[in-house]
Amino acid sequence: MIRTMIVDDASLVRLALVDILDDAPGILVAAQAADGAEAVARAGTQHLDVVLMDVRMPRMDGIETTARLLALPDPPKVVMLTTFDLDQYVYDALAAGAVGFLLKDSDPAEIIRAVEVVADGQAMLHPSAARRLIEHCHHTTRGRTSAARSRLDRLTPRETDVLALLAEGTSNAEIAAGLGMRESTVKAHVSRILAALEVGNRVQAALYARDAGLTG
Template sequence: MIRAMVVDDDAFVRLGLTDLLDSDDAIEVVAQAADGLHAIEQATAHRIDVALVDVRMPRMDGIAATRRLRTLPHPPKVITLTTFDLDEYVYDALAAGADGFLLKDTDPAEILRAVHLVVAGSAMLHPTAARRLIDRYHHTGRPQVAQAQSRIAPLTPREKDVLALLARGDTNADIAKTLSMRESTVKSHVSRILTTLDVTNRVQAALLARDAGLAP
């Protein structure tokens, strides 16, 4: 059973997301929070596997909350909620450790799929809108290309191939098919990539790859 937390200052949004998640027999909403500070308290009191976190909230916003959640002894996966072409903080949230993000008008079935994906260790980077939004705010940050290239330099050529596909938003299964590898081998490569790059998840690795020019 996937234990979920919904974090949003809008009570109607919390109710709607909770009802949706609870409709999946494999997901149980064990906590709700109206702001980031409350989310930290709830995640400390409950074992949370995945948290759906709004960006704009009082007291502590979703970016700061994500950063704090990722430092807990048993950090939950984090999916950031945002409004497309309105929220300018998505890149910061991903850099803080979020495993992906959803637009608030995302199809309900896609929200459920995202929860399963991130809990399984993947990232929600597939929708075109998601990639556009990451690209938009990522590139306006003027990343230091040389520094990023230096960080990926220790990777083997095969690991760089895997990283490039990961940055494109491919799943482990997609990467295995493209590179004619076993999925278990891809998982091992991804694990070594995260360790070598000193990042906490696939999203941060993908953003670093984009900094280095390894992915379009």
């Protein structure tokens, strides 16, 4: 069972998300919070697998809340929710360690899939907005590009191929199909890529790929 928490200052949004997730087998809405401070307090008292997090909230916004949740001993995966597809705040949260990004008007099936995917250790970025978000907000410097390329030099050619597809938001299954390998092999490659780049999740690895010029 995937234990989730919904964090949003709009009660109607929380209720809508509860209705969506309650209909999904294998997902339990274990907690709700109206702002970041309440979310941190609730997360500290129970185990949570995935948090659906609003970006703009009173008292404590989604960025600070994400940082505090990720500092917990057994942190949940964080999926950011926003009404804006080019939101600097969302980018900051992803760079800080959130592993998902969805628009609030996403289809219910996509929201359910996001919870399932990130609980399985993968990233979930809204397909129509993820690339625009990174290109709009992530301006690389010459030094950052050099550092990213240096880290990518640690990868084997096959791992570089996997990273290039991963950076486009491709799932493990899609990478496996595209490169003609088993999904378990892809998972092993991804684990080695994260270790070599010294990052904690696929989103941060994708940003390194972008910095190094591996993706367009």
